Amino acid sequence: MRRLFATLLLLISVCFNVARATSWSPVHPYKVFSSETDIVVDAVPYNPYAWEPSLGETRVYSAGQLLYKIDRYFDAPVFASNDGKYLAVVYSATDSHRGTPAEVRDHSGIEIYENGKLYHRYSMPEIIGKVPFPEEGAFEWSYYVDWPEEMRTGVQFGCEACRETWSEQVLASCDTSEIDNDDCAECRSACDSFSLYQRLKQVEENAISMRGDTLRILTKLGMILEVHLSSKQEMTRRRVFDQSKMEILPASTRRKDTKEIDWPGIMDLPQLVNGDSIEIELGKLFTNLGRYNANEKLGVHITSMVIDSSGRCEFSEIYFMTEDKDWDKHFYKYSAKQVRSIIKEWIKKQRFDTSLMPSGFKKYSFESYIDI
Known part of the structure; x- marks a missing residue:
């Protein structure tokens, strides 16, 4: 037995x-470029298929000169301070870490490196406090658009169909000689919903940014977290996200993956x-x-x-x-x-x-x- x-x-x-x-694609080498400075983060994995890919190296450059190297590959968003001295790694529930709700909670968080050495780590409870976790499925603590696929495609296709059938002027005026009131109302609703989705996706894509040495994160709970990397001071929490205002944090980085690898x-x-x-x-x-x-x-x-x-x-x-x-x-x-x-x-x-x-x-x- x-x-x-x-x-x-x-x-x-x-x-x-x-x-x-065969069930998921390999991770890839990537470079992260700053929109404000000449800092570049260059990351290469040694085992792209690993369950939690971390073997590899991450190099930080300033004006083409190597500042330091970390003997790890990060399969999670990374953000460098303006001088490159600090590197923040922002883990969420789906960035390589899988398991029970407790394991997800323990592994998700923020790691801060100073000149290539681990400087400080914030766990998820420190970031967002005690929140209920689902028993199954992923939990994203950073902001994301939680729209079902059928809902998104429904409003998108509905809006596109309306625009192909009627002109923007007709949809704007709802002239009854051109379009039925009910049809116009449905088209407006679909297009307004699709515009809302597009704006929300912009917010999601820029929910994390770096300014100077301050990391800013818009959370799913509607708070902006500000982490001042050089001081280890307490995070500042303030509720800022107002869907009606649709504030978008300006993008601070651009990531480019190298995917053409044999x-x-x-x-x-x-x-x-x-x-x-x-x-x-x-x-x-x-x-x-x-x-x-x-x-x-x-x-x-x-x-x-x-x-x-x-x-x-x-x-x-x-x-x-x-x-x-x-x-x-x-x-x-x-x-x-x-x-x-x-x-x-x-x-x-x-x-x-x-x-x-x-x-x-x-x-x-x-x-x-x-x-x-």
């Missing part, structure tokens, strides 16, 4: 990874420079370690193997898909911890073919499951 359970876990893990590769498959592993596969070479290593039974395959999950442009591995993380009680079916001289350490040290000494790495990347993190 316990072996069956382990096998089921293995199948679930493999299916999860395959499904993950990514490796999510389960691809590079070969060694001698042309052999990792499976073959690890099989030889297992034999040298005194493997007890070569017919008893050991599932090895390489969750991360960061290869640089020279083909060297800078970092690796490995897990074995077997229960502790079954370990002696594979090795009796070495513990799982020892074998894991031996494999990681072996990987570190190898040179790998870099042809699978995306063009222009200095590093890439591979992940796969292999039977040895």
